[in-house]
Amino acid sequence: MNENMTETGADRRTQLRERLIEAAQEIIAAHGLAALKARDLAAAAGCALGAIYTAFGDLDELILRVNARTLARLEAAIDSALGDAAAEQSLQAMARTYLTFARKEEPSWRALFEHRLPPGAAPPQWYVDARNRLFNRLDGPLSRLLPGTSHRAREAFARTLFSAVHGVVALGLDEKIAETPPKMLDEQLEKLVRVLADGLMMESTRLI
Template sequence: MTQQERPVSAAVARRAELRERLLVAGRAAIEAGGLSSLKARDLAAAAGCAVGAIYTVFADLDELILAIGAGTLSALEGALESATGDAGAAADELSRLARGYLQFARAHETLWRALFEHRLGGRAVPAWFLEDQNRLFALIEAPLARLLPQEPPAARARLARSLFSAVHGVVFLGLEEKIAPTPAATLDAELERLVRAFAAGLAAESPAAQSPGSCAGSSSS
């Protein structure tokens, strides 16, 4: 390391530290009042910096919100990974993943809602954020590959996203009790039934499951 690099490194470290303080402040603001409560002025005050300093580490508030979202996805991934295990039947693992998703949404409701409320207004989602998403979907693709070994990877990728969307719909409307009173135990049971029926129906689609008597059993291996 040359002598000239020292001040540069110190500046880099200060910016990294400011970035972290802004992320913590932004996350706290979303948790307290939802995405709409995130204001540059309040963020700067909470992070102890000038409003303009925000834009030395983030291009705009959207980028900060995406970075907070990436943290939420990472926490979700951690929660779901601890719920997976490649020994069990595919339907069991899909059911564990759905249950894990519901538990995560319950435990981090405002941060989780912010993931879906935030819109980039026509700008493309950055590649690094899509990679974070794709790691999550890979957790669903793995049991689907065991359930449907002959499914082409592209179709399986779509299927994982459809199943995620379906589970998300049940969790989203269920937690909000938007269309019906939904006690926690009811929501748990309905989600379980949805995922089990979906997995059984998919297994029945596949050629391996067309032999008599195999539809209700463990066609995942």
């Protein structure tokens, strides 16, 4: 009987966690991360305010769970865009997919970068793993583009490439520097990846 009661309690907690994640995901997707307030979240999930902290250690953990789902959707979109194309074409496809995802799910996409953990706090390993899986998607095209380079060197290239693509996408969507119509942003991203791919091949000859 005690075991059944324990299992029932665990099931309730799992269901509560799922309701809270889904409610938080909907709030962020509709209104952005800044709109996520504990009291409104509890009302949306149909639970008491204190129940949030029974299901999660704090709001940071809950936000990371939502962001992990965003990363998973982005990962799935990138996987569906990849094929047997040449290295640069694969990188172009990944960059276009990233831009398309950012446009389609902008509030959720922005939440990936707007959320900050308290000073000194490190993200849990499960979240680091989810984030790193995206960087690992770049290793295949980069290994074909940069034959003979080490995995560590390709990891550095992957982060450089992502940072450049993300910067163009973020600034283009913000339009803080200049107005960037969708077609212009598409063209800028294509040129960036082409220039970076050419530059990486030149750099690889120095590092091999």
